[in-house]
Structures are given as structure tokens and as C-alpha cells.
Amino acid sequence: MTETARLIIARGTAEAPGQHESFDVPFQPGQSVLDGLRWIRVNKDPTLAFRFSCISANACKECMMRIDDKVVYACLARLETREMMLAPLANKPLVRDLVTEIGPPAERL
Numbered sequence: 001m002t003e004t005a006r007l008i009i010a011r012g013t014a015e016a017p018g019q020h021e022s023f024d025v026p027f028q029p030g031q032s033v034l035d036g037l038r039w040i041r042v043n044k045d046p047t048l049a050f051r052f053s054c055i056s057a058n059a060c061k062e063c064m065m066r067i068d069d070k071v072v073y074a075c076l077a078r079l080e081t082r083e084m085m086l087a088p089l090a091n092k093p094l095v096r097d098l099v100t101e102i103g104p105p106a107e108r109l
């Protein structure tokens, strides 16, 4: 039997925030939460919005989000065989799902 991780993910837009959706993700030791999100997008819901770029190089900081109410990098956080609550950053404007506006206003075109 395959172990699973359950990701409970905040969904919605700035106009309609506050929904949550639960996904069971096949677990393999060493996977990151970002690996789980990428699995969901490929296998369950291609509309799930989250950002990443460097994947575990800790260089881009685009995968920053709240996991169990702590701000972390999803590419460095380990996936675990339990329920994990994923939410966007609380102090940034919400774009959609786990994506917030993280660029400084002067850099937004």
C-alpha cells in the first residue's frame, strides 16, 4: 500500500478567497511540498496556481508560502504523511490560490 500526504490548499482569488481543497498525494521519502504541488497540477488539477523557478536552489524565493501557518519555501519543506495546510503569504496581495504579488511595486510592469 502506498503512503499518502494530504495537502489542504487554500484556493481562490482576491475577489473570492477563503475556499479550501484537499488532495491526497502519493508519498515518497525525500519529496518536497513543491514536488507534491507539481504532482497535483500534472495529475489532478492543472488550474492549481503556485509559483516556483529554481527548485531547491533557494535562489528565487518564488515558492514562499505558509505551511501549517509558518512561512517556508515549498521547495525546501519536506512532504509528510499527514495533513498539511497550505496557504498564500498573509502579508501580500493574493493573486490566485497560493500565488501572491511578491515583486516590489516599482518592478511590476
Ligand code: FES
Pocket: 051, 052, 053, 054, 055, 056, 057, 058, 059, 060, 061, 062, 063, 064, 073, 074, 075, 076
Ligand atoms: S523554487 Fe526557488 S526557492 Fe523554492
